[in-house]
Amino acid sequence: MTGRTDRPSAPPRSLLSATGRAIRDFDMIREGDRILLGLSGGKDSLSLLQILLDLRRRAPVRFEIAACTVDPQSEDFNPSRLIPWMSRQGIAYHYERQPIVASAQTSMSGDSFCAFCSRMRRGILYRVARENGYNVLALAQHLDDLAETLMMSMFFGGKLRTMQAHYTNDAGDVRIIRPLCYARERQTRDYSIRAGLPVIHDNCPACFAMPTQREAMKQMLAEQEKQNPRLFASLLTAMKPLMSGQHGPTDGESQNPRLDTTPQNMWIPRLRAE
Numbered sequence: 706m707t708g709r710t711d712r713p714s715a716p717p718r719s720l721l722s723a724t725g726r727a728i729r730d731f732d733m734i735r736e737g738d739r740i741l742l743g744l745s746g747g748k749d750s751l752s753l754l755q756i757l758l759d760l761r762r763r764a765p766v767r768f769e770i771a772a773c774t775v776d777p778q779s780e781d782f783n784p785s786r787l788i789p790w791m792s793r794q795g796i797a798y799h800y801e802r803q804p805i806v807a808s809a810q811t812s813m814s815g816d817s818f819c820a821f822c823s824r825m826r827r828g829i830l831y832r833v834a835r836e837n838g839y840n841v842l843a844l845a846q847h848l849d850d851l852a853e854t855l856m857m858s859m860f861f862g863g864k865l866r867t868m869q870a871h872y873t874n875d876a877g878d879v880r881i882i883r884p885l886c887y888a889r890e891r892q893t894r895d896y897s898i899r900a901g902l903p904v905i906h907d908n909c910p911a912c913f914a915m916p917t918q919r920e921a922m923k924q925m926l927a928e929q930e931k932q933n934p935r936l937f938a939s940l941l942t943a944m945k946p947l948m949s950g951q952h953g954p955t956d957g958e959s960q961n962p963r964l965d966t967t968p969q970n971m972w973i974p975r976l977r978a979e
C-alpha cells in the first residue's frame with residue numbers, strides 16, 4: 706500500500722442506491738465489521754470496491770474494507786494492470802496465487818471444473834479472512850447472476866434456489882454478503898467502462914471461454930426482458946424469500962453460485978505459460 710490513492714469517478718447514484726437498499730434490507734454491514742472483498746478483477750467486483758469505498762465515507766456505521774484476489778494461474782489471467790492499480794487504492798490488498806487449474810488436473814473427481822474452482826476460491830478467501838481477522842466476506846454477484854442461477858436451478862436441478870444475500874458460513878465465523886444483489890449487470894458494466902477500472906476480461910478460467918448453461922439463461926432472460934421491461938423487478942420480488950434463506954439453505958458451503966455441470970463444462974482450462 707502506498708500513501709498515494711487513485712480515485713476513479715464516483716459510482717452513479719442509481720448503483721449506489723441499489724446497493725445501499727440491499728445493504729439495509731439484509732442488514733449486511735454492522736458497526737466494526739472488517740470486510741474482505743473477493744476481487745476477481747472483473748467489472749462487478751471492481752465496481753463493488755468503489756461502491757463500498759464511497760458508501761463507507763457516508764455510512765452511519767464504521768467498517769473496514771480490504772480486498773483479496775485469487776489468481777488461478779490460468780493462461781489468460783493477466784493481472785498486470787490490476788496489481789499496481791490496487792496498490793493505489795489505500796486499502797489492504799491480498800494477492801493469492803494458487804495453481805487451481807493445475808490442481809484440477811490431479812484432484813478433480815467427477816466434479817465440473819467450475820465447482821472445483823469455486824470450492825478452492827472460497828477456501829482461500831476464508832483462510833485469508835481468518836488469518837487477517839476479517840469477519841465479513843463480500844461477493845459481487847448481481848441481480849442478473851441471481852436470476853440466471855434461479856433459472857439454471859429450476860431447469861436443470863428441479864429446485865427453487867438462488868444465492869443468498871446474507872448468511873453465515875457453516876463454521877460460523879464469517880458472514881457472506883452480496884451487496885450488488887439488487888443491481889443490474891449493465892450498471893456495473895457501464896460504470897466500469899466510464900470509470901476506466903482495470904478490468905481483467907478473462908478472469909474466469911472456464912466459464913467465459915465457452916458457451917454454458919448460464920450464457921443460455923442470460924440470453925433467454927434478455928429476450929424475455931424485451932417483451933417485459935419489468936421482468937427483473939418481478940424476478941427480484943419472487944426471489945426475495947430465497948435470497949433471505951426463508952426456504953431453507955440455498956447457498957451451502959460446497960455449492961457453487963455459478964455451478965454448471967453440463968458435460969461440455971467438465972473440462973479443465975489450459976495452464977498459464979510461466
Ligand code: SF4
Pocket residue numbers: 818819820822823826908909910911912913961963
Ligand atoms: S465461474 Fe469461473 S472463476 Fe467462478 S468458480 Fe466457475 S470457473 Fe471459477
